Amino acid sequence: MSVFSAAQALSAMRLQTVKYMTTASTTILFFDYSLTLALxxxxIWPSKWSLTKILYFLSRYMPFIDVPVNIYYLTPSVSLPHCAQLNTAIATGNVFGIAVAEAIFVLRTYGLSGRRRKVLFIFGTLYSLCVVAAVTMMGIFLRNMIYSPPPLGIPGCNLTGGPFVLVGLSFIVVLLNETALMSYTLWIGYKTYRHTKSPVLATLYRDGISYYVFICLGSVANVAILVAAPPELRELLNTFLRVMHSILSTRALLNVREIENKRLEMSVQVTTGTDIHFASGDM
Known part of the structure; x- marks a missing residue:
């Protein structure tokens, strides 16, 4: 086999790896949905409409629009001229979905602070600046993408050029926002709640720390891939990170609602000796 043919085969294998990762991410999305639909x-459904509930549904169901577009992006039906248009739609959905997930965690932090408006203003402002920065960098990237024909007839789009470092920086911006939220969460937890035995607070902290660790590891891995990996692999984690942002943010709300609901049920049973059930209120 010639050197040129070996290079083509390696390039095709990398593109195929991205397809496998997209398929696996789609499976994770549907599997998690089946596990949490009853909750x-x-x-969520019986609760009153609020900003939290709206953000939940956006974070929960937008991936069912975004991910199919991601899959179509990798099919033989896509022509080279349409790749940039599809990737623009995908990137828009990813940025919007991640922004919604981050908004949920801003509200979580606001709730932990005792609903202090100063906290909401500070982190709301930081969140807005991060969203503007991420959107700006993604916009520049999308205007400078370069596509090439896929090697060896591999179906789908082959993104081979562009300022990938800007995409990496947008994930670093998300990480900075989450670091600020997590730092404040740990500080207020130590200062205010270290002697409290509330299961709701324990859940908020557990989910917050788990989410932060995942975002940190995922962002670092994605930045490394975007900066140093071959062009064919630079979209490897796109669908996976989009799906996991949705899963983690919605599970955080579901976990809090579930524990709060159980706490209310136990309180009513102890007080009245009956099995009256209440739907938990908005977080």
Whole structure:
């Protein structure tokens, strides 16, 4: 086999790896949905409409629009001229979805602070600046993408050029926002709640720390891939990170609602000796 043919085969294998990762991410999305749908129906659907509930549904169901577009992006049906248009739609959905997930965690932090408006203003402002920065960098990237024909007839789009460092920086911006939220969460937890035995607070902290660790590891891995990996692999984690932002943010709300609902049920049973059930209120 010639050197040129070996290079083509390696390039095709990398593109195929991205397809496998997209398929695996789609499977994770549907599997998590099947696991948590019953909780959603019982805890989210009956609650009053609020900003939290709207953000939940956006974070929960937008991936079912974004991910199919991601899959179509990798099919033989896509012509080279349409690749940039599709990737613009995908990137827009990813940025919007991640922004919604981050908004949920801003509200979580606001709730932990005792609903202090100063906290909401500070982190709301930081969140807005991060969103503007990420959107600006993604906009520049999308205007400078370069596509080439896929090697060896591999179906789908082959993004081979562009300022990938800007995409990496947008993930670093998300990480900075999450670092600020997590730092404040740990500080207020130590200062205010270290002697409290509330299971709701324990859940908020557990989910917050787990989310932060995942975002940190995922962002670092994605930045490394975007900066140093071959062009064919630079979209490897796109769908996976989009799906996981949705799963982690919605599970955080479901977990809090579930524990709060159980706490209310136990309180009513102890007080009245009956099995009256209440839907938990908005976080």
């Amino acid at each position: 959603e129906v019982s805890l």
